[in-house]
Amino acid sequence: MSIHKEFVVRYRDEGHVRFQIPAIVCDSTVAQILHDGILSIPGVYSVNLYRSQRKLSIRYNEVACDFKSLAVQLAQLLTDLQKSGSLVAKPKEVSPWKQKLSEKLNSFKVTNWAKEKYSDAKDTVHAAKIITNIGMKKPKAFLQDPEKAITDFFTDVLVLFMIRLHWNNITQLWIVSPFKYRYEWMAVFYMVYLLVRSRKPK
Numbered sequence: 001m002s003i004h005k006e007f008v009v010r011y012r013d014e015g016h017v018r019f020q021i022p023a024i025v026c027d028s029t030v031a032q033i034l035h036d037g038i039l040s041i042p043g044v045y046s047v048n049l050y051r052s053q054r055k056l057s058i059r060y061n062e063v064a065c066d067f068k069s070l071a072v073q074l075a076q077l078l079t080d081l082q083k084s085g086s087l088v089a090k091p092k093e094v095s096p097w098k099q100k101l102s103e104k105l106n107s108f109k110v111t112n113w114a115k116e117k118y119s120d121a122k123d124t125v126h127a128a129k130i131i132t133n134i135g136m137k138k139p140k141a142f143l144q145d146p147e148k149a150i151t152d153f154f155t156d157v158l159v160l161f162m163i164r165l166h167w168n169n170i171t172q173l174w175i176v177s178p179f180k181y182r183y184e185w186m187a188v189f190y191m192v193y194l195l196v197r198s199r200k201p202k
Contacts, residue, residue, distance in 0.1 A: 003022065003024070003078050003081075003082055004075050006021070006022040007020070007021055007022075007056075007074070007078075008020040010055075012067070014062055015060055015062050016058070016059050016060075017057075017058050017067065017070070018055060018056065019058075020054060020055060021049075025078075025081075026049075026054055029086070030081065030087065031051055033081065033086065034049065034078075034081065035049050037077040038058060041060075041065060041070065041073050041074075042064055043060045043062075043063075043064030043065025043069075043070075044059070044060045044061075044065060045059060045060065046058070046059035151198070152198060155198055159191065159195055162191070166184075
């Protein structure tokens with residue numbers, strides 16, 4: 001559709017006309033060029049372009065410039081803007097403070113996520129080293145009963161993993177409200193019982 005057809009006359013009186021205008025000419029740069037161009041037309045003495053409302057109000061002297069002449073020159077202005085490439089849709093403007101806030105939030109989330117994952121990985125590696133060292137100190141047990149040694153090893157890994165996974169809940173919720181989280185505590189005690197029982201010699 002031609003840009004001229006998107007200029008709709010909403011009000012017209014002697015020496016005054018008001019248009020509904022398309023969003024593409026409400027860009028700050030384009031709006032300023034259009035405003036200055038219309039104001040330079042002989043006979044035009046007032047131009048108000050309301051970008052947020054997409055309205056254009058023009059007041060002119062009927063003797064110096066009738067409505068037909070104004071319409072022709074306005075059309076020529078729009079044609080020139082279109083040929084220059086000014087009437088190309090641009091990305092939506094984002095206020096600088098919103099952009100900075102968004103960048104800070106994204107940076108904060110990514111940083112926290114990275115720190116948390118790094119901490120988890122470091123703790124896991126540290127725990128694995130401890131378990132491996134303990135296991136290496138008992139080579140005879142592995143040779144005598146490899147199945148039990150492997151089972152004990154993975155049991156230790158599982159226990160450490162469960163503690164690490166629920167540590168925040170244990171310290172911040174379960175200890176504070178033990179009765180409310182009684183089923184969780186029952187699971188903890190049963191897990192400890194199984195761990196101790198597995199270590200008892202047959």
